[in-house]
Amino acid sequence: MNEQSTIQRLINELSKLPGIGRKTAERLAFYLLKESDNVGRGLAEAILEVKQKVKFCSVCGNLTEGDPCGICCDPRRNRKIVCVVEEPKDIWAFEKLRTYNGVYHVLMGVISPLDGVGPEKLRIKELLKRIEASETEEIIIATDPNVEGDATALYLSKLIKPLDISVTRIASGLPVGGDLEYADSVTLSKALSGRRPL
Amino acid sequence: MNEQSTIQRLINELSKLPGIGRKTAERLAFYLLKESDNVGRGLAEAILEVKQKVKFCSVCGNLTEGDPCGICCDPRRNRKIVCVVEEPKDIWAFEKLRTYNGVYHVLMGVISPLDGVGPEKLRIKELLKRIEASETEEIIIATDPNVEGDATALYLSKLIKPLDISVTRIASGLPVGGDLEYADSVTLSKALSGRRPL
Numbered sequence: 001m002n003e004q005s006t007i008q009r010l011i012n013e014l015s016k017l018p019g020i021g022r023k024t025a026e027r028l029a030f031y032l033l034k035e036s037d038n039v040g041r042g043l044a045e046a047i048l049e050v051k052q053k054v055k056f057c058s059v060c061g062n063l064t065e066g067d068p069c070g071i072c073c074d075p076r077r078n079r080k081i082v083c084v085v086e087e088p089k090d091i092w093a094f095e096k097l098r099t100y101n102g103v104y105h106v107l108m109g110v111i112s113p114l115d116g117v118g119p120e121k122l123r124i125k126e127l128l129k130r131i132e133a134s135e136t137e138e139i140i141i142a143t144d145p146n147v148e149g150d151a152t153a154l155y156l157s158k159l160i161k162p163l164d165i166s167v168t169r170i171a172s173g174l175p176v177g178g179d180l181e182y183a184d185s186v187t188l189s190k191a192l193s194g195r196r197p198l
Numbered sequence: 199m200n201e202q203s204t205i206q207r208l209i210n211e212l213s214k215l216p217g218i219g220r221k222t223a224e225r226l227a228f229y230l231l232k233e234s235d236n237v238g239r240g241l242a243e244a245i246l247e248v249k250q251k252v253k254f255c256s257v258c259g260n261l262t263e264g265d266p267c268g269i270c271c272d273p274r275r276n277r278k279i280v281c282v283v284e285e286p287k288d289i290w291a292f293e294k295l296r297t298y299n300g301v302y303h304v305l306m307g308v309i310s311p312l313d314g315v316g317p318e319k320l321r322i323k324e325l326l327k328r329i330e331a332s333e334t335e336e337i338i339i340a341t342d343p344n345v346e347g348d349a350t351a352l353y354l355s356k357l358i359k360p361l362d363i364s365v366t367r368i369a370s371g372l373p374v375g376g377d378l379e380y381a382d383s384v385t386l387s388k389a390l391s392g393r394r395p396l
Contacts, residue, residue, distance in 0.1 A: 006248050007252060009244050013241040017230075018226070028215055032215075033249075040248070041245075041246065043214075045242070046207050046211040046212075047242040048242045050208045050230065051239065054205060088231075
């Protein structure tokens with residue numbers, strides 16, 4: 001039936017989204033069909049607008065409408081401290097803190113040989129150029145605290161330390177409000193080895 | 199920041215979808231931003247196309263691009279049997295069986311006083327008109343087997359029975375492949391009271 005093919009196409013497109021399976025895609029499609037035209041059009045226009053307007057900042061790799069991005073252009077930001085993150089959305093997490101005043105550099109991923117991602121696919125060259133061109137004093141490596149993130153941090157520190165720049169890594173340990181009893185052993189041993197004098 | 203507002207708008211639109219919270223909406227938005235332009239455009243166009251082309255069938259209430267829908271137009275369908283369902287997607291469930299040969303009537307909901315849905319908001323008038331105008335012999339009420347669905351079924355049967363038309367309800371009981379031990383008591387008592395001679 002022809003009417004099914006249009007809906008089917010929408011279901012196919014929806015099920016391409018991460019974490020959305022066939023059944024959820026069907027539910028979403030029928031929701032969009034049932035709701036007023038505004039809901040569907042609003043979503044479609046928001047997607048098109050975001051794809052059209054939002055680009056990556058040529059300096060740090062953040063998502064932005066203007067280039068360079070608002071953070072790179074902000075004169076109040078301390079350009080001597082660069083926080084290296086995996087994805088643009090990690091910048092959002094830091095910005096929510098409202099305590100970090102440095103700038104960022106997005107790698108666009110982590111070194112992950114199993115997924116075929118080597119260092120050459122990440123924005124590491126851009127980071128080194130940026131360090132050379134500016135008076136960077138500290139690189140904070142804020143990749144995720146997992147195997148790939150740690151490997152990428154180690155790789156970066158080996159590249160950057162010879163340039164006489166301080167390289168730090170965000171702390172791993174027990175999350176605040178957590179319970180020691182339920183902590184996994186890797187996190188607990190990280191928390192132990194990372195202990196600091198009071 | 200302006201770049202955040204465009205992305206924020208997309209996140210807002212995505213989080214209007216059922217079952218999609220703030221975090222999932224953010225993940226989907228960043229996925230759409232990261233993927234090639236085709237993925238986003240494909241989804242946006244599919245939404246717009248479906249909203250533009252797909253309407254409700256004026257006869258049965260099914261989703262369709264032409265009016266009346268394919269099922270209502272099909273000459274091989276038995277118009278004497280009408281299966282009453284809550285939503286257009288319920289028709290899909292029946293059509294997947296490939297064994298039902300009658301036609302459908304979509305109520306567009308169920309009687310649910312708590313949600314402010316009375317009989318007048320459903321397509322019941324249309325059903326009665328349809329019964330009067332055609333030679334209907336049986337109405338199969340296939341609303342969901344819950345309180346609202348049962349109440350709607352009862353309401354409909356009281357309206358339709360005086361017209362000398364057979365009104366049936368789909369069976370409730372243990373799902374095939376289920377385990378008696380784990381069945382809830384309401385389902386089990388329904389299965390018991392609905393027992394049939396072998």
